[in-house]
Amino acid sequence: xxxxxxxxxxxxxxxxxxxHYCPGCGHGIAHRLVCxxxxxLGIQNDTIGLAPVGCAAMIYDYIETDFCEAPHGRAPAVATxxxxxxxxxxxxxYQGDGDLASIGMGEIVHAANRGMxxxxxxxxxxxxxMTGGQMAPTTLIGQKATTCPLGRxxxxxxxxxxxxxxxxxxxAPGYITRVTLSQPKYIIKAKQAIxxxxxxxxxxxxxxxxxxxxxxxxxWGLRPVEAFQWLMDExxxxxxxxxxxxxx
Amino acid sequence: MARVLMKGTEAxxxxxxxxxxxxxxxxxxxxxxxxxxxxxxxxxxxxxxxVQAESEVASINMLMGGGSTGYRVMTSSSSPxxxxxxxxxxxxxxxxxPAVIVNVMRAGPGLGGILPGQADYLQVTKGGGNGDYNxxxxxxxxxxxxxDLTQAAFDLAQxxxxxxxxxxxxxxxxxxxxxxxxxxxxxxxKPDTTWALGFMRERGGRKxxxxxLYLAPEPLEDHNQKLQxxxxxxxxxxxxxxxxxMEDAEVLIAAYGTTARICRSAVNNLRxxxxxxxxxxxxxxxxxxxxxxxxIPGTVKRILVAEMNAxxxxxDVKVATxxxxxxxxxxxxxxxxxxxxxxxxQCEKLxxx
Numbered sequence: 190x191x192x193x194x195x196x197x198x199x200x201x202x203x204x205x206x207x208x209h210y211c212p213g214c215g216h217g218i219a220h221r222l223v224c225x226x227x228x229x230l231g232i233q234n235d236t237i238g239l240a241p242v243g244c245a246a247m248i249y250d251y252i253e254t255d256f257c258e259a260p261h262g263r264a265p266a267v268a269t270x271x272x273x274x275x276x277x278x279x280x281x282x283y284q285g286d287g288d289l290a291s292i293g294m295g296e297i298v299h300a301a302n303r304g305m306x307x308x309x310x311x312x313x314x315x316x317x318x319m320t321g322g323q324m325a326p327t328t329l330i331g332q333k334a335t336t337c338p339l340g341r342x343x344x345x346x347x348x349x350x351x352x353x354x355x356x357x358x359x360x361a362p363g364y365i366t367r368v369t370l371s372q373p374k375y376i377i378k379a380k381q382a383i384x385x386x387x388x389x390x391x392x393x394x395x396x397x398x399x400x401x402x403x404x405x406x407x408x409w410g411l412r413p414v415e416a417f418q419w420l421m422d423e424x425x426x427x428x429x430x431x432x433x434x435x436x437x
Numbered sequence: 438m439a440r441v442l443m444k445g446t447e448a449x450x451x452x453x454x455x456x457x458x459x460x461x462x463x464x465x466x467x468x469x470x471x472x473x474x475x476x477x478x479x480x481x482x483x484x485x486x487x488v489q490a491e492s493e494v495a496s497i498n499m500l501m502g503g504g505s506t507g508y509r510v511m512t513s514s515s516s517p518x519x520x521x522x523x524x525x526x527x528x529x530x531x532x533x534x535p536a537v538i539v540n541v542m543r544a545g546p547g548l549g550g551i552l553p554g555q556a557d558y559l560q561v562t563k564g565g566g567n568g569d570y571n572x573x574x575x576x577x578x579x580x581x582x583x584x585d586l587t588q589a590a591f592d593l594a595q596x597x598x599x600x601x602x603x604x605x606x607x608x609x610x611x612x613x614x615x616x617x618x619x620x621x622x623x624x625x626x627k628p629d630t631t632w633a634l635g636f637m638r639e640r641g642g643r644k645x646x647x648x649x650l651y652l653a654p655e656p657l658e659d660h661n662q663k664l665q666x667x668x669x670x671x672x673x674x675x676x677x678x679x680x681x682x683m684e685d686a687e688v689l690i691a692a693y694g695t696t697a698r699i700c701r702s703a704v705n706n707l708r709x710x711x712x713x714x715x716x717x718x719x720x721x722x723x724x725x726x727x728x729x730x731x732x733i734p735g736t737v738k739r740i741l742v743a744e745m746n747a748x749x750x751x752x753d754v755k756v757a758t759x760x761x762x763x764x765x766x767x768x769x770x771x772x773x774x775x776x777x778x779x780x781x782x783q784c785e786k787l788x789x790x
Contacts, residue, residue, distance in 0.1 A: 270502025
């Protein structure tokens with residue numbers, strides 16, 4: 190009987206490290222999809238990543254490509270600087286919702302509006318993870334967080350921001366899509382989107398952003414399985430899955 | 438290239454290009470707007486790129502990204518914009534990324550005014566951003582020095598993998614003078630592929646990581662100690678200072694930038710009258726030229742610090758001289774520079790004591 194390899198760790202994944210992510214956190218899956226895409230496209234030696242501030246700040250401990258760590262929210266600006274000097278390299282940012290949609294809203298809007306040939310992986314889990322579960326601009330109406338213990342009140346904090354829909358109103362960005370990691374069938378679609386976002390850059394097509402709806406069981410106060418259910422029941426209705434722009 | 442009449446901001450921009458800077462990230466703010474304007478027109482001619490950022494916060498982070506590739510990059514701004522850049526400067530220092538920042542200083546605080554000022558001396562020499570870091574700060578006093586120090590800034594940035602600021606003031610930026618802008622001998626210097634991003638293949642598949650986050654205390658302290666060792670090496674090797682007619686002086690003026698220009702005229706006028714006045718002019722505001730202060734002759738009785746601020750360099754002079762002299766201060770604020778006559782009067786007053 191011959192052995193068949195059904196799965197192996199991506200080559201771009203750093204060998205022999207265990208992640209610091211909580212059980213049920215989506216970052217590990219999203220990191221793997223990034224690694225698999227880089228492997229399949231054969232761009233490991235040519236890729237430069239920008240780490241955010243947040244739980245994924247240490248993404249460079251897990252992904253074997255060049256990396257620079259950006260100040261909170263500024264990854265699209267740092268990436269713009271790199272891509273301006275090295276248009277021959279594949280540059281991506283990996284940012285959470287606090288990083289990208291709150292403190293870094295200016296940088297992401299203008300990088301998108303320039304149509305910078307970048308790949309943005311935007312992890313939306315509707316909360317600040319690393320700092321301990323504070324309200325994010327993406328926190329759902331009524332969702333409890335440590336800085337809105339009674340639930341997000343629209344009268345005080347406004348509405349959760351739908352980043353993909355907002356950026357899709359701009360003429361310059363080319364590919365904007367929202368995926369999730371809640372079930373294997375959605376993970377397969379997420380992988381296709383992430384790979385496409387890298388491929389777009391290789392083909393010089395312009396700005397690509399993949400919004401990945403993800404989980405934060407620790408700060409949501411849920412068990413991992415409950416968290417994936419909550420994502421489907423609560424987040425997906427407000428943040429509909431789908432592609433908002435595809436270089437049309 | 439022969440000497441040509443140029444505006445300070447444009448001379449700085451051309452000097453950068455002749456130093457091999459092909460990438461510039463800018464944002465409008467008076468009185469430095471001619472730098473991004475010049476770069477936006479000139480860089481495409483030399484195969485470079487200009488990007489207009491959406492804010493100074495973005496431009497300093499673009500500079501960080503550009504610098505992380507090891508190529509020569511620059512941004513420019515003026516005082517309020519530098520405040521916004523302070524976060525980024527701290528990260529650039531923490532990640533040890535070479536980058537050049539031009540600061541055409543104006544009067545503050547807050548929005549202040551668009552006229553020249555030196556009231557950011559403490560901000561640029563003592564920090565601005567968070568953490569234990571230092572930035573090399575060069576203060577030109579003529580437009581030729583604007584050119585030469587801008588070119589030196591790129592060499593220093595790459596040599597030490599550190600941010601370097603050319604701290605000019607609004608006079609330096611807006612006046613015109615004859616300058617010679619020569620191609621820098623290091624203009625074609627290649628990125629250091631041992632650390633620069635984008636050379637993973639050249640490193641045989643070894644990734645480069647530029648970061649300032651160390652969650653464990655011991656590695657962070659190690660990182661700080663490594664930085665401090667570098668800063669000490671810079672203090673040891675890179676102090677620059679001009680001592681002007683200092684021999685036998687009884688009153689010594691300490692001044693930099695435009696104020697030093699004014700003081701030079703005052704020294705010449707007083708010397709013509711037989712009055713023993715000299716000047717010590719820091720060119721590196723950081724590292725502060727403490728060694729030069731050790732050469733002050735025994736004839737000196739008093740020191741006058743003159744600045745376009747409320748006395749921000751006074752403490753550095755006191756420390757550099759071990760508080761061995763009475764130190765007086767004369768300054769103007771609000772965008773007003775001291776006049777030659779005002780400086781002469783201050784010196785005459787001190788000479789008569």
